[in-house]
Amino acid sequence: MATLPSNAFVAVPIRLDLYQELMRRHGQAANAVVEDQVEAFLERTEGDPVVSPAAEGVTWDGLFLPEKTRLRTRHRRVYKYADVVSDHIVYEGERYSTVNRAVNAMRNNTQNNAWRFTEVLRPSDAGWTPAERLRRR
Template identity: 40%
Template structure:
């Protein structure tokens, strides 16, 4: 009696048969010595490690609405001299010390400056410097185009329904008032004597 090879074992219940078959085929074609179960274990472990690495790598400095990822460079010009800083970890570092953009502008210029107007930013992987104020304006413009969240949409809908209900109640009250006035005008005490017709046999 032949022993069942690991590659002949049925697919795990959570994996569709078609995907399992594709995995077995790939392992054969690539000459891998891994069984499908071992390959799945390694794939899941790799996926978890990648997810954790991605979560840990999102570091940077939060400047009001603007997030500057680690590796971002900042600079401003004072009397023809460029002063440079960079985002290291979660800090903005200028001349070896952790500062805010406002502090950087003040230290570099020696007086109070509008950091948004004075500082230029180079994001990681980009080739062009962009003024911080322009970058912030672009970010705010993009944010205004983002559709509302489910909670915000429900709040907007609830407000619209409340306004519509309030308008409907007002219209109904007005219609009732008009109907009452019309009814009262038709009652005998409001009619002129010559409006009353005599019954003719």
């Protein structure tokens, strides 16, 4: 990760009601309160196991598919499979930047709603799940 100047910052989304209450109580010092809490959390969890670096994977309309996720679709009674590798989808040796493009290729370049015709098997899943079901969560 690149080293940034100490005055660099990021925006972290929090619920609006929390932000409003924080501003009501602490006004302009709200950012200092947040920084103090994050620093305290990091100190408190220093010895905890480290989560792997930012996970590789693909985000599909808000659904994160981690690396090693498998995708399948059934076309003309035959299941076809693709894999999430790094930040793309691989099907029959070809790389695709989106799930939709990969599924269209898996279905002989027909235009389909990939949510309806795709099942997902993430590394942590016990079995295949229809993509539509994951989308609704």
